[in-house]
Amino acid sequence: VIPHHLESLIAKLREMGVQIEANDDQVFVGPAEKMKAVDIKTLVYPGFPTDLQQPLTSLLTGAEGTSMVTDTIY
16 A cells, blocks of 8 residues: 555545544554544545545445535546
8 A cells, every 4th residue: 555645535534524634655544533524626636536426425325414425527
Protein backbone atom coordinates (compact mmCIF):
# COMPACT_ATOMS: atom_id res chain seq x y z
CA VAL A 1 0.00 0.00 0.00
CA ILE A 2 1.25 3.45 -0.87
CA PRO A 3 -0.67 5.84 1.44
CA HIS A 4 0.38 8.84 -0.67
CA HIS A 5 -1.76 7.45 -3.51
CA LEU A 6 -4.78 7.28 -1.17
CA GLU A 7 -4.57 10.80 0.29
CA SER A 8 -8.01 11.92 -0.95
CA LEU A 9 -9.69 8.77 0.42
CA ILE A 10 -7.86 8.97 3.74
CA ALA A 11 -8.81 12.65 4.08
CA LYS A 12 -12.52 11.90 3.47
CA LEU A 13 -12.54 8.99 5.90
CA ARG A 14 -10.90 11.16 8.57
CA GLU A 15 -13.46 13.89 7.86
CA MET A 16 -16.14 11.25 8.50
CA GLY A 17 -14.60 10.51 11.89
CA VAL A 18 -12.83 7.25 11.02
CA GLN A 19 -9.59 6.67 12.91
CA ILE A 20 -6.74 6.22 10.42
CA GLU A 21 -3.00 5.95 10.90
CA ALA A 22 -0.90 6.00 7.73
CA ASN A 23 2.79 5.14 7.67
CA ASP A 24 5.29 4.75 4.83
CA ASP A 25 3.80 1.55 3.42
CA GLN A 26 0.73 0.70 5.51
CA VAL A 27 -2.60 2.08 6.61
CA PHE A 28 -4.37 1.15 9.85
CA VAL A 29 -8.11 1.78 9.97
CA GLY A 30 -9.93 1.88 13.29
CA PRO A 31 -13.58 2.33 14.21
CA ALA A 32 -15.54 5.56 14.15
CA GLU A 33 -17.85 6.20 17.09
CA LYS A 34 -20.25 8.08 14.83
CA MET A 35 -19.62 8.60 11.16
CA LYS A 36 -20.37 12.10 9.93
CA ALA A 37 -21.89 12.90 6.55
CA VAL A 38 -19.48 14.39 4.00
CA ASP A 39 -19.77 15.65 0.45
CA ILE A 40 -17.81 13.86 -2.27
CA LYS A 41 -16.82 15.26 -5.66
CA THR A 42 -14.93 12.99 -8.03
CA LEU A 43 -11.95 14.52 -9.80
CA VAL A 44 -8.95 13.42 -11.81
CA TYR A 45 -5.89 12.30 -9.84
CA PRO A 46 -4.90 13.45 -7.26
CA GLY A 47 -8.54 14.30 -6.52
CA PHE A 48 -11.12 11.83 -5.26
CA PRO A 49 -11.14 8.80 -7.59
CA THR A 50 -14.37 7.96 -9.40
CA ASP A 51 -13.70 4.24 -8.79
CA LEU A 52 -14.17 4.79 -5.05
CA GLN A 53 -17.43 6.71 -5.40
CA GLN A 54 -19.68 3.62 -5.20
CA PRO A 55 -18.12 1.95 -2.13
CA LEU A 56 -17.94 5.26 -0.27
CA THR A 57 -21.58 5.98 -1.14
CA SER A 58 -22.51 2.68 0.51
CA LEU A 59 -20.46 3.62 3.56
CA LEU A 60 -22.21 7.01 3.75
CA THR A 61 -25.59 5.30 4.24
CA GLY A 62 -24.43 4.63 7.81
CA ALA A 63 -23.36 8.22 8.47
CA GLU A 64 -25.39 10.76 10.42
CA GLY A 65 -26.66 13.60 8.25
CA THR A 66 -26.96 14.24 4.54
CA SER A 67 -24.18 13.72 2.02
CA MET A 68 -23.91 14.85 -1.59
CA VAL A 69 -21.96 12.73 -4.09
CA THR A 70 -21.10 14.43 -7.39
CA ASP A 71 -19.43 12.64 -10.30
CA THR A 72 -17.60 15.10 -12.55
CA ILE A 73 -15.84 12.47 -14.66
CA TYR A 74 -18.72 10.70 -16.48
